[in-house]
Amino acid sequence: MSLNPFETVREVVDTSPPVADEVKTTTCYMCACRCGIKVYLKDGRIRYIEGNRDHPVNKGVLCGKGSAGIMQHYSPARLSKPLLRVGERGSGEFKEIEWDEAMDLAVDWLGKIRETDPSKLALFTGRDQSQAMTGWWASQFGTPNFAAHGGFCSVNMATAGCFTIGGSFWEFGEPDWEHTRYFMMFGVAEDHDSNPLKTGIGRLKTKAQAKFVSVNPIKTGYSAVADEWVGIRPGTDGLFAFALIHELLKAEKIDWQFLVRYTNAPWLVIQDPSAADDGLFARDDEGNPLCYDAEKKALANATGVDISPALVGEYKLPDGRTAVPAFQLLAARYMDDRYAPETVADECGIPADKIKRLAAELAHAAFSQEVVLDVEWTDWAGRKHDKMIGRPVSMHAMRGISAHSNGFHTCRALHVLQILLGSVDVPGGFRYKSPFPKHIPSFPKPAGHDVAPNTPIPGPPLGMTTEPADLLVDADGSPKRIDKAFSWDNPISGHGLMHMVIHNAWKGDPYPIDTLFMYMANMGWNSSMNIPNTLKMLTDKDPETGEYKIPRIIYSDAFYSEMIPYADLILPDTTYLERWDCISLLDRPICSAHGPADSIRQPVVQPDRDVRAFQDVMIDLGGRLGLPGMTNEDGTPKYPGGYPDYIVNHERAPGIGPLAGWRGENGDQHGKGAVNPNQLDRYIENGCFWQHELEPNQLYFKHSNKDYLDYAASVGWIGSADQVVLHVYSEHLQKFRLAARGHGDVVPPEEHRERVETYFDPLPIWYKPFEEASVDTDSFPLHALTQRPMHMYHSWGSQNAWLRQITAANCLYVHPDTAAKAGVEDDDWVWITSHHGKVRAQIKTMAGVNPDTVWTWNAIGKRQGAWNLDKDAPEAKRGFLLNHIISELLPERKDGYRYSNSDPVSGQAAWYDLRVRIEKCTAEDADSTDPLFDAMPQRDAPREGDEKLRYGEEFKSPPSGKTGGAHLEFIGNREEVAETVTGVPSGHGNQKKEDA
């Protein structure tokens, strides 16, 4: 070709190259959001992954993590064959073995446990998206010792929500993005429901009719685009909520009608301090709660209709005792000057006038900007209403609240605030996602009171305890579970305490176990607190016998993570694109406020390694072990086709299986129905998901909406179509408190009583996070937190060839004033010291952070050699973890006992309670992070090019001959833009409504 420097050389651009031989749908697993994806395949390789426009979760969008799936799938960190440890634990010396040998070994180890004492198996499955199966597997095995990672993630949100509104923030509720006028978000929330939140915030701001307030010590991510950033001091959100409640109560800006119709605020609470029923609800002979009917001037069944319940006053019960409405106790507590904005301002780090203004803005949005929808609906009592009237204040919270030892009560405080504003499941408010709400005492209770050889436990290992008799404790009050869940340590630990299993198993407290079987949680690194000691516990031996204190560890993961060297037997998992999965309504569904949905993963490519999906392995193991649910009467395996066989053919109850869509022999039933052998084909035809859209008259007031409640009961989500009454006052908490006072058959041992009495307050309380309360805050003046990088999911994201180009090292971010006080500047190395230990990091100053707070990105730091990265990878040298300096235990109680570093109600790991000081390093220290652990041996796994990666060049194709055409305009948030910009038609993306 000739080069003529004096004129433009015209290139023929191929504008229609073939993209794929085939496009397959499946579900993303690059984080917990579970978006629908379309995978473009060319010559058996993955060409492109895009969001599925029809999918209810992401509606076509895909985040940075999901878009990097190709690099995850072809990662050199992938394991390729089962491994058996041959060196000492921790050495990383393994030999590759065949699957037959691996399965025989596992069956041998587990079979012996099951024949003797099934509780000697602890099955903890991490970031498992198949807990409906793995929990059931544990039950069938007969061990109560099962949990996934919820105990160190979200259990404060789950329990507090379920006990207050019968639902939850987290990913199980959402703001009414379309109608809300005021959206308040508490704490870091970038990691859950990640695409729906980004989309919602984008829509809300594009429509420009709402105010978005972010209450967060750190101004990144969502906080950066908020109308107002409230840089609160960590762990004081509950106090801030009480100050807002204080202002609303004093100004009488509360929704009285909402309180009497939908909540237990008018229910009468017995006032008889020494009695066994003090603080419980007064009830009639049928057990109905009582209220005082202000019109009839008499006691009445509080669940009745057309009554006029009083919210204040003292009333005589038939037995002569006194009772007051729960609301009166609530109002008296929060109207106290203790919760006045002026009182809490310094503690919260928020000026009093700002708190007052925010309260006024909430009230204005709720009571002066009512949303009225012309939709007729019927309430639980059968009364018709011609309109749906809502108070358009919405809220969201997740880890920023959850990861504190006062998180349970703080989350309850936020829900009580929502209730007082009348904004729970109303137009413009917070909305439940299906299958919520659920009746507050109706959650399944944890099974495992009795354990016997070769015998299943009679129900799920995890559940919600609502009274002391539900606890899994011995007659002397000691825990029955290895993680001490559902014991007096943490009575309502609904998701277990995965963060304690290694410590307790090592210590033999409450008892030693035989085998720790874990899946997809990097417990040898960023999923554990106190990593240096955790690694010692994993390798510690009994000096008498020479055996490991934790005798056997089995681990399944797809990648060569920091946990791998600490296991004895490795069962290599597939990537998410090579497997079947189901995202089940029995587990952790992908529903929305518009209705239920579930989904599947299908293998879009076949593994090129000798790996098996963990779920297939579990079904296979269950059959080999002869677990009742997984074995036919003749002893043959019940699901020889593995996990997909189970997904289709398993029934948890008659007609109810893992998937709700296309049930019945002909696939024409949804929710309940017989097994449909072609169910997976129907899912694949529909893009690998199923959804049902609720009718307009079912969309709001779900706690009290007859048409909704009838539907929910008909599909088995709730046991009856009764109203779901919201609990501002929790009688269930009071029951535990009464036990602490010595009432009832199951009472806590003396040494636990003060703690249970204190933290089982039936109304939300605020107390200093435990670490702040127990360390010298002059020595440790700063809070230390992590934020979630939106482009990474724990250590899985930070090993990714593309994502690590965005972030491969992390700094400690410090307010300029705080840095000046410590005498440090940008890029200086500092020691970050807690009461437990110290870690070295480089600092960066930023003004958008609470001055009492320092923070860093989560899970960037890696151990040298891990994930098959080079030993000099920045993640190992300049990446660091705060985990090293977080203790898994609280300081000693008077008698020397140490509780776990968790919320005292729910057992939620208190990651964000950490207190530190920072000090400049000496020059000789200033080169890399510390502690540095011995490098893990590098594995010679296949690597797609060591020095360079030229992924994609193989997709070039011969010219199509097409060189252009007409373009299609794309408008993001087109519907909302259409409402605000004249002349822009509505629709979606590049599809306008007239042609959509």
Place this chain on the structure above:
Amino acid sequence: MTSLPETPTTKKLGLVIDLDICVGCHACAVNCKEWNSGGHSAPLTDFDPYGADPTGVWFNRIHTFEATDDVGNSRTVHFPRSCLHCEDAPCVTVCPTGASYKREEDGIVLVNADTCIGCKLCSWACPYGAREYDHDDGVMKKCTLCVDKIYNENLDEESRVPACVSTCPAGARHFGDLGDPESDVSKLVEARDGFELMPEQECKPTNRYLPPRPRKTAAGSTGAPSALEPQVDGGDSPFLRWVDKVLSR
């Protein structure tokens, strides 16, 4: 050196990026990387991908920075940066071989890899730093506005849009003809006071950024008073006030 189209192109395809709602999630950058790794300029080579200094070719990068005023009020800004497909593109006129060019039919600025000699003059000339040199191929690469996607008849119609645009979870990115005042993107730019980046450079960029909307922070910005008026003074009085309230369930 290389000539621009003789008359300005009538069609000016480009991006409109809303800085008010960009949360800095990097979705656009990674999805761009993903599409283009196998696309017109494939590959987008990555160097030392698992080593000490992982770097690579990206057509779109997100910069997050903090701006602080004199009294310490800060704003965190997420700023996505890619080629702006300028009308007076200095990267084109500086090119000694004609490899860097602007398409007459739609205004997209491209590099012809067959004639690029890797001299990097264009990257020096571009005031926005929007060019990416692929050391392995020895040629300059850049945002193609997904020229092999937006017209691609092998894709569903809904997918015929730049990867960064369709993937943006916040809906912060828009695509269309900024040369047509009646186009949806032009109306959006007009309504939101969309601005040119660094107009003083006189490159006449096609892409537009939408500025952050005024924040509703000040008292009264939502119509609410600055504080609520107490109706009760605490103590027992509220209960007396409320005891006669008749509400119906």
